[in-house]
Amino acid sequence: MDKSNHLLTIENLVKHFDISGGLLDQLSIEKGRVKRHRTIVKAVNDVSLFIKPGETLSVVGESGCGKSTLARTILGLYPPESGQVFYRGDRIDHLSSQQMLPYRTKMQMIFQDPYASLNPRMNVERILEEPVIFHNKSIRSDEVTEKVAEVMDLVGVDPKWSDRYPHEFSGGQRQRISIARALMVDPEFIVADEPVSALDVSIQAQILNLLMDAQEKRGLTYLLITHDLSVVEHVSTRVAVMYLGCLCELATVKELYNSPRHPYTKALLSAIPRLGVRQPKHIRLKGEVPTPINLPPGCVFHNRCTYADDRCIVEVPKLLELPSGTFVACHRVEEGRLD
Amino acid sequence: MKRWQRFKSSYFLYSFRRDPVAVSSFTVFFLLVAVAFLAPVIAPFNPYDTTIIDIMDAEIAPSWMEGGEDRFWLGTDIQGRDLFSTMLYGLRTSVIIGLGAVIFQAILGISVGLTSGYLGGRIDAFFMRIADIQFSIPYLIVAIITSAIFQLAFGVGRFEQMAMPLLIVIIGMSEWPKYARTVRASVLGEKNKEYVEAARVIGLNRRIIMFRHILPNTLTPVLVISTIQVAQAVMSEAALSFLGLGMPITKPSLGSLINAGFEYVFSGSWWITFFPGILLVVFTLVIILFGDWLRDVLNPKLYKG
Numbered sequence: 001m002d003k004s005n006h007l008l009t010i011e012n013l014v015k016h017f018d019i020s021g022g023l024l025d026q027l028s029i030e031k032g033r034v035k036r037h038r039t040i041v042k043a044v045n046d047v048s049l050f051i052k053p054g055e056t057l058s059v060v061g062e063s064g065c066g067k068s069t070l071a072r073t074i075l076g077l078y079p080p081e082s083g084q085v086f087y088r089g090d091r092i093d094h095l096s097s098q099q100m101l102p103y104r105t106k107m108q109m110i111f112q113d114p115y116a117s118l119n120p121r122m123n124v125e126r127i128l129e130e131p132v133i134f135h136n137k138s139i140r141s142d143e144v145t146e147k148v149a150e151v152m153d154l155v156g157v158d159p160k161w162s163d164r165y166p167h168e169f170s171g172g173q174r175q176r177i178s179i180a181r182a183l184m185v186d187p188e189f190i191v192a193d194e195p196v197s198a199l200d201v202s203i204q205a206q207i208l209n210l211l212m213d214a215q216e217k218r219g220l221t222y223l224l225i226t227h228d229l230s231v232v233e234h235v236s237t238r239v240a241v242m243y244l245g246c247l248c249e250l251a252t253v254k255e256l257y258n259s260p261r262h263p264y265t266k267a268l269l270s271a272i273p274r275l276g277v278r279q280p281k282h283i284r285l286k287g288e289v290p291t292p293i294n295l296p297p298g299c300v301f302h303n304r305c306t307y308a309d310d311r312c313i314v315e316v317p318k319l320l321e322l323p324s325g326t327f328v329a330c331h332r333v334e335e336g337r338l339d
Numbered sequence: 340m341k342r343w344q345r346f347k348s349s350y351f352l353y354s355f356r357r358d359p360v361a362v363s364s365f366t367v368f369f370l371l372v373a374v375a376f377l378a379p380v381i382a383p384f385n386p387y388d389t390t391i392i393d394i395m396d397a398e399i400a401p402s403w404m405e406g407g408e409d410r411f412w413l414g415t416d417i418q419g420r421d422l423f424s425t426m427l428y429g430l431r432t433s434v435i436i437g438l439g440a441v442i443f444q445a446i447l448g449i450s451v452g453l454t455s456g457y458l459g460g461r462i463d464a465f466f467m468r469i470a471d472i473q474f475s476i477p478y479l480i481v482a483i484i485t486s487a488i489f490q491l492a493f494g495v496g497r498f499e500q501m502a503m504p505l506l507i508v509i510i511g512m513s514e515w516p517k518y519a520r521t522v523r524a525s526v527l528g529e530k531n532k533e534y535v536e537a538a539r540v541i542g543l544n545r546r547i548i549m550f551r552h553i554l555p556n557t558l559t560p561v562l563v564i565s566t567i568q569v570a571q572a573v574m575s576e577a578a579l580s581f582l583g584l585g586m587p588i589t590k591p592s593l594g595s596l597i598n599a600g601f602e603y604v605f606s607g608s609w610w611i612t613f614f615p616g617i618l619l620v621v622f623t624l625v626i627i628l629f630g631d632w633l634r635d636v637l638n639p640k641l642y643k644g
Binding site: 072075077097100104107108109112117118120121130131134135163178185 | 341464532533534536537538539540541542543544547552555556
């Protein structure tokens with residue numbers, strides 16, 4: 001894979017969280033011996049993918065599957081346990097916060113909850129001008145005002161309201177301000193962590209259209225985290241499906257919706273309700289999602305998969321590129337036993 | 340100007356106006372502080388000026404009582420100072436020590452709480468254990484040891500000059516863990532919110548995130564405990580002075596006045612202790628009442644600010 005052709009490349013990214021607490025909480029007595037026991041949540045396991053310039057890559061999966069953790073690890077909010085992140089061929093996951101600064105203007109993030117992502121004690125003008133002034137200390141104040149007005153116009157919030165505080169806006173308007181803040185530093189790449197899931201359905205479409213307009217005007221690349229499959233079909237170029245911290249399948253949106261390969265993707269897509277269509281073959285998965293603290297051995301999906309055999313229990317499937325360009329991690333597909 | 344407009348139409352002012360307890364306690368507090376700081380102008384005598392003090396005037400009763408003189412409204416103390424003037428000056432001393440101690444403990448406590456809450460881990464554990472230790476040592480012991488060492492090292496004369504800053508530091512040191520814990524608790528709640536992550540994605544450094552983004556969002560509880568802490572500090576100072584560890588009798592605070600008159604209560608000169616005592620009670624009471632109202636009005640469950 002040529003890394004410099006891709007905007008972002010992730011190789012074997014692993015992120016674990018230690019939730020065992022202090023030393024005293026970790027100690028327990030077993031058979032008369034003091035044992036130290038650690039509890040580790042394996043949030044992202046060995047994920048590799050790449051993002052091409054100008055595309056929208058959606059990451060889907062149920063809650064707790066590590067989508068948000070993946071996004072935050074890419075942006076360096078969490079340090080990864082192992083693995084590498086490359087931005088246009090330059091490795092960025094091990095940089096100090098000082099060295100990371102030039103990349104901060106290129107990569108930005110939009111958050112899920114518009115009520116928590118804006119500082120309640122700052123007015124809109126201060127929220128928007130802060131990133132610009134921080135990254136460009138010599139900028140004149142009239143240029144900043146102009147820029148704030150321009151971006152507010154772009155996201156559809158009247159620049160007259162720039163001295164108002166976040167609590168004076170509705171959820172949709174706040175999300176627009178949140179998008180404006182991300183756009184203030186003229187980024188190339190935006191990670192959107194469930195940007196519409198906290199909004200009313202009627203507002204969701206507006207915000208998605210705003211994101212797509214901004215993409216068209218500014219040539220943005222998106223990494224869109226979501227669990228809403230109808231949103232995915234509407235906006236993305238390619239889709240990555242995650243399950244329990246692992247990447248199951250990565251395909252173009254057409255390929256994925258027309259011929260899903262991974263058993264989990266099949267089950268996921270069959271769960272989309274469709275208007276006017278009677279769906280006879282709704283795939284029901286048995287059991288529950290295992291906890292990411294004790295990952296099942298082998299394929300993480302094996303205990304719920306209808307096609308699982310002995311190999312799936314033992315061996316972790318590798319991500320495999322199919323002739324159609326789809327990447328899939330499944331022994332069955334690899335062996336050709338599943339269409 | 341705009342800020343003033345915003346303040347005038349705010350819920351804060353609206354509920355203040357509608358609460359008679361808040362209005363009256365704030366008015367009394369404001370009057371007392373104003374009178375205390377205008378003491379050199381208002382007071383009929385200057386109790387610090389030894390040339391006008393006459394020992395023959397000692398223990399004169401308040402003016403409306405038998406043996407009272409019109410010159411001395413509330414009577415005089417054992418050194419012949421006008422009690423009313425001395426109380427005004429004493430209140431000023433108490434207020435300065437109270438506010439000074441609160442500012443001292445707030446600066447110390449807020450910085451420690453903010454740092455340990457935001458950084459977490461070992462730094463957090465270290466600072467919080469220090470705070471626990473500080474909490475477990477009674478401030479009286481600290482005060483006794485400090486003033487004893489200071490008097491031994493620099494002499495009593497120097498101690499009398501340095502008593503005020505020393506009291507500020509002693510009372511401030513004994514109470515900072517309260518601020519540290521309050522701020523730390525709020526920081527732990529705030530630091531995982533998405534606006535902090537947004538600030539990190541922008542690339543802002545820790546100091547800016549801590550002081551510009553997190554700190555303003557943790558100040559509500561700080562404001563509330565500050566009012567209580569001022570009352571507490573004034574009382575602590577009075578207690579220390581009452582025990583003879585605080586302000587010297589030549590520059591009395593309310594506490595040292597109460598102490599000085601205490602020995603004479605049973606010989607009939609009850610006013611030397613009584614009037615400063617009343618003033619102290621009223622002063623701390625109005626602060627606590629105001630703080631109580633502030634806590635209610637800033638409670639996010641009652642009103643979302």
